[in-house]
Amino acid sequence: MKKTALFISVAIAATTLVGQVWAEPTTTKTEAPAPTKPIVQTNTVSKEFESFLENLQKAVKEDRHKDVADLMSYPLIVIKNGKKTTISTKEQFVQKYDRIITSDVKKQLLKQKAKHTFHNQYGYMIGEGVMWVSEINNQMLVYSINTFDNPYEVAGIDDPTAFVQFFNKLKKEVAASNKKAVAEMIDYPLNVNKNGKTTKIKSKQEFIKKYNKIMTKEVKQKLFAQKIDRVFVNAEGVMIGDGQIWISQFGTKIAVYAINLR
Known part of the structure; x- marks a missing residue:
């Protein structure tokens, strides 16, 4: 406008x-999990991840905060400007939703194509590392979100x-x-x-x-x-x-x- x-x-x-x-x-937007052994990228993504990514993108695009909260693993690791905090519950996630799912996180998530997702022993990396997804208790969940302030x-x-x-x-x-x-x-x-x-x-x-x-x-x-x-x-x-x-x-x-x- x-x-x-x-x-x-x-x-x-x-x-x-x-x-x-x-x-x-800062020009450093992301912070990936600190590796403890050499990273090895596999060649294919699972159908479970493809389905999970589709559901997550749809929920975020439609601003369904509670549904997005259901796709997180708790305690959720949130790294903002290099400082690590944890979100303990779904209620806390919903309350702080806009500070966690920032415009940059949302943008990178919605642009992510399942077939182009980098993955290794730590899970699936969304965008430049704004989110990490892994199988936890037999279901795909986001376990880490990396964000930064946009002044x-x-x-x-x-x-x-x-x-x-x-x-x-x-x-x-x-x-x-x-x-x-x-x-x-x-x-x-x-x-x-x-x-x-x-x-x-x-x-x-x-x-x-x-x-x-x-x-x-x-x-x-x-x-x-x-x-x-x-x-x-x-x-x-x-x-x-x-x-x-x-x-x-x-x-x-x-x-x-x-x-x-x-």
Whole structure:
């Protein structure tokens, strides 16, 4: 959904930033079980796992928290940002569901194909290790979930690593005056706000033509000075500087959707 253009003053932005500062996410998303002997991958997955994965994906996709809880082994090992905790009961799992089944865990789980699942003596690995599944008491269950904080989730950005990469690339391309590359990083129509008026830039070609009037000296300075661990984040997106640039996710694309000029 296209967001409305934003007008945020320097004073308001500066006040807000004091209260909400986000740390740069770790690039290490997963932590697999520590091996005690050499890992040996087998060649086929069992029909039991195929059926289990299908049921788990359906329950998670439909947000049936209690049904997902039934597919966990307790105590469930949850590793978040490298810190290990345990979930003792189904009730506790349901209560903390959104903090355990994060957007990244859900995304990797729903993308997993049974035939492409890596497995060894520790069980079946989902995605990059966000979940581990094994046969416990004669039934397939999830016994470990590995997750991490996503400081950009409230802005609708699924993958914090992808945002960091986008942010660094935006800085690099702007610094190089690579207008075409920057144009590719915009969501159109782009809202350009100045003196209370909004101009909509409807295409890459129009953006490139008006590049110097949009990417002003102040906008560039604020972008270059912005530290990734000092960005302000809310439901409208990620704010660069004092509101000069706003970034969010549209479908699967992270993009700039508004630029505020003075």
